[in-house]
Amino acid sequence: MVKLKSHRDSMKEGKVERGDYKEERERMVALLRGQGIGIEVLEAMKRVKRHLFVPPDLRDQAYGDYPLPIGEGQTISAPHMVALMCEYLELEKGDKVLEVGAGSGYHAAVIAELIGSEGRVYTIERHPYLVDFAIRNLNKAGYENVVVILGDGTLGLPEHAPFDKICVTCAAPAVPPPLLEQLKTGGKMVIPIGRFAQKLYLVKKRNGIEKQNKGGVVFVPLVGRFGFR
């Protein structure tokens, strides 16, 4: 008689639950090594199940290092870009973070891993469909310290300001003044700037404002009051 192995037996033997994509996730993270991304960010990327943040028919492509469509003409950013932006922000346990452009909720989940349960991510999205998509994905993946809000992220979230870190995941014409205002002194923001030729900037707010150009990138546009029209 053939004895069928229980799911628990397979787990004990170190085999992965079918459909969990653990090996694919580890391979993705292995390919991110040597690109200036620290171990903490790499470990966080290993924990977040990107396949839960893409449309079901694209799950098999979830661990390729490229953006994927998520609806409304928007995309989930490529894993290396999410990792680099988190690295530049130097996220710490307990940080209060504002993300502009929730999209799939994936980037917010990686941030949530890095700031821990004492921290909180507020993420704003302008498309109602994507607000719902992000909330569903974050619930499925079990993130409780992320709040998804419908609105124009160029205005920030004055009621929850100031923020330790701000992560803008769409390209702006310039740094929206409300975001700079809502960043703590000593805080950091990453933001892509430009319509066609875009550059990623790391903005540090101290006595003055310091802007570092981190190189060319491709993002969907930031659309709103202090974004593109």
Ligand code: SAH
């Ligand atoms: N961080 C997302 C990437 C989403 S792409 C992820 O991990 O999947 C950028 C998102 O910014 C899009 O969903 C787009 O709808 C949104 N967006 C553009 N302008 C915005 C604005 N003014 N306020 C809020 N969201 C905006």
